[in-house]
Amino acid sequence: MPAASSIRVLVVDDQLTMRALVRSALQQIGFTDVNEAPDGEEGLKALVTKGAHLVISDYNMPKMDGLDFLRAIRSHEPTKKTAFIMLTGRSDKELVQRAIQFGVNNYLTKPFTTASLKQKIEAVFGALS
Numbered sequence: 001m002p003a004a005s006s007i008r009v010l011v012v013d014d015q016l017t018m019r020a021l022v023r024s025a026l027q028q029i030g031f032t033d034v035n036e037a038p039d040g041e042e043g044l045k046a047l048v049t050k051g052a053h054l055v056i057s058d059y060n061m062p063k064m065d066g067l068d069f070l071r072a073i074r075s076h077e078p079t080k081k082t083a084f085i086m087l088t089g090r091s092d093k094e095l096v097q098r099a100i101q102f103g104v105n106n107y108l109t110k111p112f113t114t115a116s117l118k119q120k121i122e123a124v125f126g127a128l129s
Contacts, residue, residue: 002128014061056108086108
């Protein structure tokens with residue numbers, strides 16, 4: 001059972017307020033090591049330089065959307081095993097299927113609750129202590 005405080009998280013979303021909401025929810029769950037990036041390009045740089053166990057990424061972003069970001073992570077040997085949760089306002093089947101095809105670990109639609117975020121993370125890592 002991993003402790004939330006031992007998991008390094010990278011939150012990638014082009015909206016500052018959404019990054020703050022995700023960070024706040026993660027802190028309520030017990031995560032302490034949370035980094036942020038405003039888009040997929042910056043997220044990829046942060047992931048390569050700082051590393052993370054879990055990426056929570058928006059789908060709809062400028063420069064590099066969530067699917068392209070996920071594909072880039074999965075095609076890069078040092079990052080390909082990083083857990084990835086897609087966070088988006090869209091829940092259409094096609095997007096979900098493409099995300100699964102590219103190796104997403106879980107999917108969360110906006111608006112979300114702290115409890116639903118915890119549930120999605122525990123589905124990937126197991127129960128958090």
